[in-house]
Amino acid sequence: MSSLPKRIIKETERLVSDPVPGISAIPHDDNLRYFDVAIQGPSGSPYEDGTFKLELYLPDDYPMCAPKVRFLTKIYHPNIDKLGRICLDVLKNNWSPALQIRTILLSIQALLGAPNPDDPLANEVAEEWKSNEALAIATAKSWTEQFAKEGD
Structure with a gap:
């Protein structure tokens, strides 16, 4: 196994010993730079x-x-595209080495709670969010029901 920087080891240990509520991040056994993440x-x-x-x-x-973070579960959200890419400032121009894996995951969880159609990645979703928010939210709920339920 390649040696990991102490920083990654520390962050990983903290994610395991002091998990973020509603978020789990488990490193792959064969590559500790890859994490399987689940966000409620x-x-x-x-x-x-x-x-x-x-x-x-x-x-x-x-x-x-x-x-690099990507949604594997299909989601209807103005800031997450069909490929699961996420439009989030801290993953792009607002990244700082002071941020940590847990900060990023909390930011993503917060983005789920506060979609921002003014900075969209999925343009059609954002358009719908702006023109008919109730319908967009109903679609988001039905996709959640369809794609994000445990035991699927």
């Missing part, structure tokens, strides 16, 4: 009661550059 939809959001699977990868130059 925040209560009061259209994603409530859903568990969303994501993959998180720490590139070689982490923490100088942001982790």
